[in-house]
Every structure is written in C-alpha cells, then in structure tokens.
Amino acid sequence: MLGNFFLRKRMNFLAYFGLLIIIAFVAGVITEYDPVKGFTSIPKAIVWGFTNFYPNVESFEKLPDILQKIRETLLVSVAATVTGGAFAFLFAIFGAHTTRFNVFLGVISRGIAIVFRNIDFSAWAMILLFSFGQNVMTGYFALFFGSFGFLTRAFMETIDEVSGGPVEALKATGAGYFSIVFKSVVPSTMPQMISWVLFAIETNIRQATLVGILTGTGIGFAFDLYYKSLNYHAASLVVVVIVIVILLIEWLSNYVRRVIL
Incomplete structure (x- = not known):
C-alpha cells in the first residue's frame, strides 16, 4: 500500500x-x-x-532632481498604503468570519477584496489614465486600489487567525459587537496589521516605479525620461537611488516589526 x-x-x-x-x-x-x-x-x-550603464560625474548633476522624484514616490506610496489600509480594515471587519454581523455583507466585502486584489497595479494605472490622465492622482489611486485589495485579504486572515478565541469568549459573556471589535479584535491584531502595512509600503515603492513610467510621475518617469533620451548614466543613477531607498525602507520596516511583534 x-x-x-x-x-x-x-x-x-x-x-x-x-x-x-x-x-x-x-x-x-x-x-x-x-x-x-x-x-x-x-x-x-x-x-x-x-x-x-553606470553613474558618472556628469550624472550626479541630476541627483537633486532624482532625489525630489524619489521623495514624491515615497510620499505617494506611503499615503496610498495608509489610506488603503484604513479602508481595508473596515472591509476586513465586515468580511472576516470572526467579526462579520451579516453574511450578505461579508460576501460582498470578500468579493470586492478579491476583485481589487486580482487587478495588478499597472492595470489600475492604465485604467485610471483615461479618467485622470498622466498625473500624481493616477499613480496614487492605482497604488491605493492595489493596496486596498491586498490588505483587505491580509487583514481578514489575520482577524480570523488571531482573534477567534478572545472573540468567542467575549460573545459568551454577552459583550456587544463594538466592544468585541475595539476591546478584542483591534488590540490583538494591530501588531500584525501594522506589519502588513509596512510590507505593503515596501511593495508599493517598487510598484510605484512601474506606475510612474505609465503615469509620467515620480522616479519611474525620471528613469523613463533618461533612458529614452539615451542618458544611460543618469538612468543608472536612478536605479542606484531606488535600490538604496528600498534597502533602507526594508531595514526600517524589519526593525519596526521586531519591536512590535
């Protein structure tokens, strides 16, 4: 056998x-x-x-503009992730098996999360180009929708895995819905949710480069401009700055995870 x-x-x-x-x-x-x-x-x-494809002395003259673009990319990525996480938390509360108070609303919340999670950032950028054109808002909403779908699914799984026992205990004592959410779900899941948000910020900074090429904004636009103008030395400096920033953000997020988890 x-x-x-x-x-x-x-x-x-x-x-x-x-x-x-x-x-x-x-x-x-x-x-x-x-x-x-x-x-x-x-x-x-x-x-x-x-x-x-390497930075030379002349390419460092472009460094102030590159740093301004990477700053714009960082701010947009963080803003889109944080706001997407706030909306994701609400949908996760409604959609998680542990905390949902209506089956129909839970199915709707999960369905919306699945749709948004399975549409790629670049697809969102191309869709939104028709509405907003090539500007910062297009990149922001592309990152926001992608972050919302990913974080909603991650938060739902976190709530179901972490809060099951405490929620059942509070329900047995007759606690109300909002008491269960704010006295059990939020305290027990917040460290994991913050960890997911930090991970999403790292991902969005990488995705923002591609989104910027499509939307004509941020560090992606700077790379696309230098590369298409055959200024390979400046384009390589953009890549170096992106790599350094991503490594710094990853180090910072890992440090925060070690502190809160």
Missing part, C-alpha cells in the same frame, strides 16, 4: 513536469523564442552594462 502511494506520487510528479515541458516548448514555438540565442546574449548584455 505504501509503495503504491509513493509510486503514484512519482507518476503524478513526472506527469506534471512533462506537462510543464510541453507548455514551455509550445510557448517558445509560438513566440519564436530561441533559447540558445537568449543564453549567448547574456555575456554581451553584461559587457554593455559595465561599459554604458
């Missing part, structure tokens, strides 16, 4: 692996991708990067 189980597991693995190989082959044929040419071009790309 045990031998048949492991044999069946191996056969399933080989079947799925073979299916993936077939899918990859068909995709390569359709897209006319040449894997040999792709691998052989890697050394050329590395050589080009070291000879062209």
Whole structure:
C-alpha cells in the first residue's frame, strides 16, 4: 500500500513536469523564442552594462532632481498604503468570519477584496489614465486600489487567525459587537496589521516605479525620461537611488516589526 502511494506520487510528479515541458516548448514555438540565442546574449548584455550603464560625474548633476522624484514616490506610496489600509480594515471587519454581523455583507466585502486584489497595479494605472490622465492622482489611486485589495485579504486572515478565541469568549459573556471589535479584535491584531502595512509600503515603492513610467510621475518617469533620451548614466543613477531607498525602507520596516511583534 505504501509503495503504491509513493509510486503514484512519482507518476503524478513526472506527469506534471512533462506537462510543464510541453507548455514551455509550445510557448517558445509560438513566440519564436530561441533559447540558445537568449543564453549567448547574456555575456554581451553584461559587457554593455559595465561599459554604458553606470553613474558618472556628469550624472550626479541630476541627483537633486532624482532625489525630489524619489521623495514624491515615497510620499505617494506611503499615503496610498495608509489610506488603503484604513479602508481595508473596515472591509476586513465586515468580511472576516470572526467579526462579520451579516453574511450578505461579508460576501460582498470578500468579493470586492478579491476583485481589487486580482487587478495588478499597472492595470489600475492604465485604467485610471483615461479618467485622470498622466498625473500624481493616477499613480496614487492605482497604488491605493492595489493596496486596498491586498490588505483587505491580509487583514481578514489575520482577524480570523488571531482573534477567534478572545472573540468567542467575549460573545459568551454577552459583550456587544463594538466592544468585541475595539476591546478584542483591534488590540490583538494591530501588531500584525501594522506589519502588513509596512510590507505593503515596501511593495508599493517598487510598484510605484512601474506606475510612474505609465503615469509620467515620480522616479519611474525620471528613469523613463533618461533612458529614452539615451542618458544611460543618469538612468543608472536612478536605479542606484531606488535600490538604496528600498534597502533602507526594508531595514526600517524589519526593525519596526521586531519591536512590535
């Protein structure tokens, strides 16, 4: 019996692996991708990067403008994440199994969260371009909607995992709905929710670069402008600044997580 189980597991693995190989082959044929040419071009790309894509003395003249753009990106990312988290908390309260007071409202809340979570930031940016054009508001709302969907789902799972026991205990004592939420759910889940918000800020700063290319704002627009004007040295300086900022934000968020968790 045990031998048949492991044999069946191996056969399933080989079947799925073979299916993936077939899918990859068909995709390569359709897209006319040449894997040999792709691998052989890697050394050329590395050589080009070291000879062209690096900051030089002249590129540092653009540093004040780059720092202004990265500041704009940081502020928009933080604002969109925090406001998205506030709305996500309300929808999570209504949609979590532990705290929902109406099944229909809970299903609606979860449905809205699923829709917003499964639409990518770049898709939101392109959709909103028709309404707001290329400006900061387009990038803000794109990050806001993406953050709202992600954080709503994360907050729902946090509430259901962390608050189950205390909520049941308060219900048994006859506590009211708002007492349960503010005396049990909020205190017990707030550290995890803050951790999720910090993670979303890190993600949004990365996503804001791509969103900025589409919306013509922030650090993404600066990179796109320098790259398209063939100013590769300034474009590489933009990449260096983005990497440094992301590492600093990640270090800061990890420190805060260690303190609150």
